[in-house]
Amino acid sequence: MKIDSALKTAYELLDASVMHYQGKPVGTLAALHSDKLAAANYEECFIRDFVPSALVYLADGKPEIVKNFLETVLTLRTQERSLAGHEIQPGVMPASFRVEVLNDGREVLQADFGEKAIGRVAPVDSMMWWMILLFIYVRSTGDETLAKRPEFQKTMRQILHICLKDSFEVTPALLVPDACSMIDRRMGIYGHPLEIQSLFYGILRIAHYLLEETPAEKNSAEPSLLKTAQTREKALYNYVRIFYWLDMDRLNEIHRYTTEEFGTNSVNVLNIYPESIPEWTPDWLPDDAGYLVGNVGPGRMDFRFFSLGNLIAIMFGLTTDDQAARIMRLYDTRWSDLVGAMPMKIIYPAMTGLEWRVRTGSDPKNVAWSYQNGGNWPSLLWYFVAAAIQTGRGDLAERAFTTAVEKLEQHDWPEYYDGKAGRLIGRRSNVRQVWTATSLIMAHKLLENPELLRLLPD
Ligand code: GLC
Numbered sequence: 001m002k003i004d005s006a007l008k009t010a011y012e013l014l015d016a017s018v019m020h021y022q023g024k025p026v027g028t029l030a031a032l033h034s035d036k037l038a039a040a041n042y043e044e045c046f047i048r049d050f051v052p053s054a055l056v057y058l059a060d061g062k063p064e065i066v067k068n069f070l071e072t073v074l075t076l077r078t079q080e081r082s083l084a085g086h087e088i089q090p091g092v093m094p095a096s097f098r099v100e101v102l103n104d105g106r107e108v109l110q111a112d113f114g115e116k117a118i119g120r121v122a123p124v125d126s127m128m129w130w131m132i133l134l135f136i137y138v139r140s141t142g143d144e145t146l147a148k149r150p151e152f153q154k155t156m157r158q159i160l161h162i163c164l165k166d167s168f169e170v171t172p173a174l175l176v177p178d179a180c181s182m183i184d185r186r187m188g189i190y191g192h193p194l195e196i197q198s199l200f201y202g203i204l205r206i207a208h209y210l211l212e213e214t215p216a217e218k219n220s221a222e223p224s225l226l227k228t229a230q231t232r233e234k235a236l237y238n239y240v241r242i243f244y245w246l247d248m249d250r251l252n253e254i255h256r257y258t259t260e261e262f263g264t265n266s267v268n269v270l271n272i273y274p275e276s277i278p279e280w281t282p283d284w285l286p287d288d289a290g291y292l293v294g295n296v297g298p299g300r301m302d303f304r305f306f307s308l309g310n311l312i313a314i315m316f317g318l319t320t321d322d323q324a325a326r327i328m329r330l331y332d333t334r335w336s337d338l339v340g341a342m343p344m345k346i347i348y349p350a351m352t353g354l355e356w357r358v359r360t361g362s363d364p365k366n367v368a369w370s371y372q373n374g375g376n377w378p379s380l381l382w383y384f385v386a387a388a389i390q391t392g393r394g395d396l397a398e399r400a401f402t403t404a405v406e407k408l409e410q411h412d413w414p415e416y417y418d419g420k421a422g423r424l425i426g427r428r429s430n431v432r433q434v435w436t437a438t439s440l441i442m443a444h445k446l447l448e449n450p451e452l453l454r455l456l457p458d
Helices: 002-016 047-059 064-079 125-141 150-164 194-210 225-244 248-255 280-284 307-315 321-333 353-360 378-390 394-407 434-448 450-455
Strands: 018-021 024-028 096-101 107-112 245-247 290-292 295-297 300-302
Touching (some): 002 018, 002 394, 018 064, 018 096, 047 064, 047 125, 047 434, 047 450, 064 125, 125 150, 125 194, 290 307, 307 378, 321 378, 378 394, 378 450
Antiparallel strands (some): 018 024, 245 290, 295 300
16 A cells, blocks of 8 residues: 555656646656755756656656657757857756746746856766667657657767767776766766766667768768777776676785786786775675776775666676676675665765865765765665666565655655665755655566566667
């Protein structure tokens, strides 16, 4: 009964969140209005938050809002502002948008490319999620005409160009600033965060299916954009599987690494110092489990566990089957740390003391075991359920779902929970947070019908 009632209210929340533009549904608000709204922009449609809303609509056979969303966001791409000498790249998509009604009654769309966001950070994940959603829409509806439209082909090209163009890279991973994805405040994740690499891999895979070579490319001796994407995809795949992977064997290797090797034959190519292994890691890592670490760069391995990056890596096939199984075993063995009273922990462990001060800039919203610094986010549930089912761990998916469904409706759909075990409703948490509700609906749908997994890129 609890499930039926929770799903019913979750749907009511979703229905009430639909945003209309010129009479058409084009997106869903991040949160419904309440006196607990943490910031004004929660009443906008966020690209990443819309993903589970879209999946619910597609699974229910109502693709119209998803199509409208894809078309609308595509037009917003041209709205970006540029400062002299500081242009925002043309493929960059906004973090969020809203509909404004002018005095004369006309409606206009207002997009936020980061110029209003706290810390003025431009999202990198939005354009990736847009392309992933386009793929899911095509798979779900069989409507290939949308992706074939010239403006859709052009937009995909712009997105891939930004990600593939020559920059200061020496590895296949994508270099990005801090706070450019789901974690949109300073959290020490600049560089090559896992979440972005997993999404990047997703769009490189999708290019196979959706991107067409132009006649000029077909007649050229130079590799086409599609070929370049394929080359990068293979390189990224090998790089992440090797350099981001951590298990006991690998930890032992790093613990005994030789450092300061010069030349092309070095083993410790990124020059990771064994002294950088945090004290918690060797005792926490089970013998038979493993995970992809949060970030890898020169002299740097961020040993923290980031849920979203690991789960998307499993969903998109960036991990090997064995790695996927071992990540799930980590969840199983460290359930109280990674799931606890509310699925899922966003990052483990939290940063405290001096590290928190230096890496977050003393952000009071991100104190230890709160919000993005080790809080528990129900919006991550559906990713876990998808990855667990895909890995043959439906038992874990069920367990996480049952934990969430017990409380979310009663707590009025909080955005996040606080505390090591996630037992407290987040201190500055919104309630009536839409992706909290849609994540629960989607998790339930996946458990009822695992066939839905075929909509994801493989
Ligand atoms: C917070 C989250 C971000 C989300 C937004 C709207 O800023 O960090 O990922 O998109 O809220 O829910």
